[in-house]
Each structure stands twice: as C-alpha cells, then as structure tokens.
Amino acid sequence: MSTTAPEPKANMGNPVPRYDAVAKVTGKASYAADVPLANPAFAFLVTSAIAKGRIDSFDLSDARKVPGVIDVVTHETMEKLKEAKLFSDGGYTSSTIQPLQSAEIAHDGQIIAVVLADSFEAARDAAYRVRVNTTAAAPTASFSSPGTTSGRAKGQLAQFKEDPKVGDFASAFAAADVKLTASYETPTQHHNPMELFATSCVWNDDRLTIFEPSQYVYGLKNGVAEQLGVDADKVRVINAYVGGAFGSKGSMTPRTAIIAALARRLNRPVKLVATRDQGFTIATYRAETRHRIEIGASRDGKLVALRHEGAEISSRADAYAVGGTKTTTRLYACPNVDSMVSIVRADRNTPGFMRSPPEVPYLFALESAMDELAVQLNMDPIELRRVNDTMKEPIDGKPYTSRALMDCFDAGAEAFGWSKRDAQPKSMSEGDWMIGYGCAATCYPTQMAPAAARVRLQRDGRARIEIAGHEIGNGAYTVIAQAAAEKLDIPVEKVTVALGDSDLPPAPVAGGSNSTASTCSAVMMVCDQIRQRLFKAILPADSLIDKAKETVGLGQTQVTQAAKSDRPLDLETAFDALGVSMVEEYGEWKPDGAPLDSFRAMHNGKMRMVGGSEMKDRIAFAFGAEFVEVRVNRWTQEIRVPRLLGVFAAGRIMNPRTARSQLMGGLIWGMSSALLEATELDERHARYVNDNLADYLMPVNADVPNVEVIMLSEQDDRINPAGVKGLGELGNVGTNAAVCNAIFHATGQRIRKLPVRLENLQV
Ligand code: MOS
Numbered sequence: 140m141s142t143t144a145p146e147p148k149a150n151m152g153n154p155v156p157r158y159d160a161v162a163k164v165t166g167k168a169s170y171a172a173d174v175p176l177a178n179p180a181f182a183f184l185v186t187s188a189i190a191k192g193r194i195d196s197f198d199l200s201d202a203r204k205v206p207g208v209i210d211v212v213t214h215e216t217m218e219k220l221k222e223a224k225l226f227s228d229g230g231y232t233s234s235t236i237q238p239l240q241s242a243e244i245a246h247d248g249q250i251i252a253v254v255l256a257d258s259f260e261a262a263r264d265a266a267y268r269v270r271v272n273t274t275a276a277a278p279t280a281s282f283s284s285p286g287t288t289s290g291r292a293k294g295q296l297a298q299f300k301e302d303p304k305v306g307d308f309a310s311a312f313a314a315a316d317v318k319l320t321a322s323y324e325t326p327t328q329h330h331n332p333m334e335l336f337a338t339s340c341v342w343n344d345d346r347l348t349i350f351e352p353s354q355y356v357y358g359l360k361n362g363v364a365e366q367l368g369v370d371a372d373k374v375r376v377i378n379a380y381v382g383g384a385f386g387s388k389g390s391m392t393p394r395t396a397i398i399a400a401l402a403r404r405l406n407r408p409v410k411l412v413a414t415r416d417q418g419f420t421i422a423t424y425r426a427e428t429r430h431r432i433e434i435g436a437s438r439d440g441k442l443v444a445l446r447h448e449g450a451e452i453s454s455r456a457d458a459y460a461v462g463g464t465k466t467t468t469r470l471y472a473c474p475n476v477d478s479m480v481s482i483v484r485a486d487r488n489t490p491g492f493m494r495s496p497p498e499v500p501y502l503f504a505l506e507s508a509m510d511e512l513a514v515q516l517n518m519d520p521i522e523l524r525r526v527n528d529t530m531k532e533p534i535d536g537k538p539y540t541s542r543a544l545m546d547c548f549d550a551g552a553e554a555f556g557w558s559k560r561d562a563q564p565k566s567m568s569e570g571d572w573m574i575g576y577g578c579a580a581t582c583y584p585t586q587m588a589p590a591a592a593r594v595r596l597q598r599d600g601r602a603r604i605e606i607a608g609h610e611i612g613n614g615a616y617t618v619i620a621q622a623a624a625e626k627l628d629i630p631v632e633k634v635t636v637a638l639g640d641s642d643l644p645p646a647p648v649a650g651g652s653n654s655t656a657s658t659c660s661a662v663m664m665v666c667d668q669i670r671q672r673l674f675k676a677i678l679p680a681d682s683l684i685d686k687a688k689e690t691v692g693l694g695q696t697q698v699t700q701a702a703k704s705d706r707p708l709d710l711e712t713a714f715d716a717l718g719v720s721m722v723e724e725y726g727e728w729k730p731d732g733a734p735l736d737s738f739r740a741m742h743n744g745k746m747r748m749v750g751g752s753e754m755k756d757r758i759a760f761a762f763g764a765e766f767v768e769v770r771v772n773r774w775t776q777e778i779r780v781p782r783l784l785g786v787f788a789a790g791r792i793m794n795p796r797t798a799r800s801q802l803m804g805g806l807i808w809g810m811s812s813a814l815l816e817a818t819e820l821d822e823r824h825a826r827y828v829n830d831n832l833a834d835y836l837m838p839v840n841a842d843v844p845n846v847e848v849i850m851l852s853e854q855d856d857r858i859n860p861a862g863v864k865g866l867g868e869l870g871n872v873g874t875n876a877a878v879c880n881a882i883f884h885a886t887g888q889r890i891r892k893l894p895v896r897l898e899n900l901q902v
Contacts, residue, residue: 248420805870
C-alpha cells in the first residue's frame, strides 16, 4: 500500500491561467483570415441597396476594367447550389434566403455579386463600380410598418414546440386581489464580434478546406457539403480561435458555400473578409421584441396568475423565433399560467441566436414586471421573489435539479449593501446625482449535447486531447486541459488540447452554454477509459486488491471502480506492465435522455441538445441575482452605472478565473444592452443605419468602473458527469431589468423600452 498521501489536485476548480493567453497577447494565435494561402484570389461582396424587389440587369463593364479583376459573379453566372434548411429547423443554415440564386431581393444588404481579383484592393475597387438596375418595392421594416404578416411561432419550426400554459389564467387573473399589466420592448441588436465574417476556401483535388470562424465546425462542414453536393468527409473546417461570436457564428451563413463554389470554379484559393457593415446583413442579429405581461397576485405577493405574450420580428422566408416563455413561465410558482409567442414577418434578413437568445428579452419583461408588482404591493423586490420561489416548475411540475436563486439574492444583498436602500423612489441622492438600487433574477437552462473525444497519454505523463470543440473566448482549451489533468492525475501543464478542426472527434455547437458541460463530460469519460486500460494492467499485482478476489480473477467492475476513483496511478509501472509507451482512447458521450440517433447526428453536424425545461423528469437551470447601482444626473439626465454585482450558482465552476471573465463580460454586456446597444432602422428602406463600431454604441472601461462577480459553490450530480451547468450566457440575462429597476428607484420613472437613453428620462 502506498503510504504517501496523493498530492492535492490542482486542476478542476482552480484558477488555472488561460491556456491560450500567451498566444493571444503575443499575436501568435492564428485566426481564420490570418492563415496564409498560396496564390489566393480575393473576394469582395456587393450587396443590395434595396430591401425588396428584383434585379433587372447589371452593368459590369467598369468593374471588369479594374486591373487585377478576375471575374464578377452574379445570379446570372453563379452555379446553382442545393437548398439549405434552417438550423433551428434541424438543418445547418442561418437563413434560407440564398443569395446569387435568383434575381429576387429579400432584404437590404443581401449579397448580389461577388468580385474576384488578384488583390483585396482591386476587388474592393471593382465592387464599387458594379452598377445594378433594380425594380424596387416598398419594404416592410418592423412591427409598426404596414405590410407585415403575423402568426403564431408554435409549430412552425422544429425548435419551437410549446406555448406553456397551466390552470385557468383568465379566471384567476379576474379574481386576483392585485393586478399588473405592462408592455415592454427590446431593440434590434447586432453581435459585432471583433473578428469579421471571414471565409477562405482551398481545394486540393476533390478535398475542400475551409478557414472560417465558426462555433460549430461539424455543422459547417456538413452544411457546406450538402449545399455543394459533395461528400462531407472531404470537407474540413479549421479555426483554432474564434475572435468573438456570441451566436453569430453558430450556424452556416450563405457566404461559405458561395466562396467554396467560386474557389472550385477558379481552381484557386479564395479569401473573403466581409466588411463590418456587411456583417450586419450577411449574418444574423437579435431581432426586436415586444411583450405584454399580466400578473395577478394575492396581497401577500403570491402569484396566482401569469400571462406572457411575446412577439418577435423575423424575415419573410424564415419563421425564426427565440421564444423565451418556456423559461419565464417556469421561473416562479404560479398555479395559472398562459403564454404565446408570435412572429411578425418583415423584409429583413433572418435573425438568429445572440447571447442568451430567449432569456435576455423575455426576462427583461418578466423581471421588470416583478419589480413593478413589488412597488404596487409595497414589498421588497427580493422578498417578492422569495415568496414565489419554488423547487418545482409550475407547468409540468418537474423538480429543479438544484436551484440556488434565493441564496444568490441573499449573498448579493449582503455584498451590495441592499439594506442601505431606502425603498422610496427618488429618496437617495448625492449632490446632483439621484441614486437608485435595482436587482433582478437571472437564469439560463443547463444544456448538454453528445460529444466525442480522443485522448492520448504517454509514459512520461504528457497527454494530448483532441475534440472539435471551439475556443470562442470561453476558455475551452483551459477547462478541457483541467478536466483531463484531473482525471489522468497529471499536471495541467503536461496537457495539450486540439480544438477547432472538423477532422477531430465531433463536438456540439459552442452555443446555448453547453460547451463546457458537453466537452468536459466526453473528455472525462475517455480519460476514464485510459485509466481503465492502465489499471487493468496493474491491478492484479496491486497489493490493494483483496487476495480472495485475485483468485477469482479481476472483474471489470473493479477496474471501472478504480478508474473512476481518485486512486493515484503510477504511470511508469502501468506502462511497463502494458509494455507500451503510449495509449490512446476514443469515446463518444451522450447526456441522459439524448435520443437514439444521437451519435449519428453528432457526426452529421446535427444538434441533439438535452436540458433546460425539455428533460423528461426534471428541469435544470443555472441561477443568479444581479444588483445595479445607477446614478442619474438631476440636470442633464446622464445615466451612470458605478456598480454592477452578480452572484451566480452554476454547478461546478471548472475555472473561477475564466468563469469570472465570462460572467463579467455578461454583466457588462447586459448593462450595455440596457443603456447603449441598439441597431437603428431606417423604416423607409428597412435598412440598418448605424452599421459600424463608431455609431453602434458600446461601453468603454470608463462606463463600467466596478464589476463584481461572486460564484456560489453548488454541487449538482443530476445534470452531467462534469457537474457543470454552463455560464457563458447566464451573466447578461438579468441585467437589463436590474438597470431599469434601479432607474425607477432613482427617478420614479419606469422605462419599459430598451435601450434607456437620457432623452427617455424626464427628471
Ligand atoms: Mo449562443 S447565442 O447560443 O452562441
């Protein structure tokens, strides 16, 4: 028996510095558009200046005269591509509006031509010389425009299955002691990742390599193969790093198959880096939403009736909706609940996922309404949440696997100094500044998806992990290395991790905050396989094994138990016993409740996400409480946010350093979303106006002087082997409401439309 105690593990749960930090700060990290190509042609997109109508003709003569121009491709000369199904409907694409396939124009900024040239400058020059004659029709821009059509979201796409309801809302609301009805609006927003939408395509005979920032290399590989009609195994997508995505790079956009087809036609690598403004229309965005909330409550604050109606903008072609009522109807105990989500179709590009897609707009509405109800009841808003806290969601009665919402509120109230708050609006000030304290709940579903991994371990303790996960700033390299180091009982410095390559074992989309839970669960499982092989080699000789068991042979159960335990493993002894210097294992993991076709779907780049409110016998969410201090200037109405505080309980925290960055980023984005971010729409032309980083407002350091993150420890064994809930999207869910609730406290003015700008306040 070993007499020395095993060294404490310094892996999972420790603030290990970011694996890719040095590469990133020294510029060694290579992004998709940085990859050098041999003799590339450069592509520049020409986009439509009308939002609706058709192209009558092109005049390409001036464009073709630009020295270095190779070709100008339009719908008249582009090859036909196969149709693509929407990601949210079980397909791959972000939009079924396929440019360059016909003369029809479906939205402003649609790709109508691609210039190919020997240099980027020549391509750009020629692109501005493309002349197009169009017949334009009056477009419909948004909710208030004439010509929109409206329909129920439910049943239109595979992703959108329910409008949750339970009990009898109408009677309960009618009979309620206290009633609240309020409407809320959220604006159009764009992701604006630092890294632009770039695509490089290189053919080697019939093999295609794509360098493109993607949150889902398996989806992109399979989607492009489908559109080009080629074998998916001949397509490879590579991106070691993604420079920001937030949902915008989760599904395939139409540009990729176009660039791949042009590279094949040219028999030459083609490189595209779309411009910032083109990114507003060739990819997705967060569409504007509208909400009507009705709450009936008893005098002591218990909800008796809740109705949440949401409406969202989508394109004419696609019934995309984020639909957050599946979360808002389950957050608090309430016997009578009703909800409905509608889609309003306008002449716009198809919207898509953006960080915490459903929860951000829908919880803004609910958590603002809860604050309004607290005011009406003359009740502390935290106490109102406590009275309605529940361990069972009200729609199907399923238990939460764990739920620390009130723990988060209590810890937050303490750290923030909530007791110093005078409940009376407009009661706190300092000099010219009116002070407000506000809070709101935050939550995000715990989601997981099938993933595979390959793990190689050497006799000297070095390990290599291969998985087609994605480093989108989330710390994927770091936490995967930590999970492997922990399981293999080796120092984290000895682990190398390969991600972002569709030739590696498949991993799901880095979206829906499922990455850490899914990839780490797969990696931990495969590390167990490695340990089993090694223990199998040494266990019979190990004195720990009971002699009696030795005589009947070593059962697989014992090997499995040893592998799964913390039991230290002497690698040299194990490798000597095996007679090799390296072992390698591949394995496929799927979460409980994943469908039978999970692994096949995983290889085909199709998502089989499990979790949140969609599990059979339980419901899994991460929770948090967010606190905001605002100061509103009495004379100028300038709004400042001196303090943001978030307390979160999200299962096991793999790495408090990377987790904290994620949550800080979320809180800052949430504040930005409440006070700054909006894509302005020219309603006459259905066109985005502020499509650049100068006019699209975002916070700078001076706007966020103090951001504090507190993570509560939470053990949840009912979610996944890693015990991870995911937190990439948790941080920015509650902030919109917390900011507006604080503004109400400071000024007595309730703002129900985001973003709140100083011109919206009359103080
Ligand atoms: Mo996230 S919006 O699911 O990438």
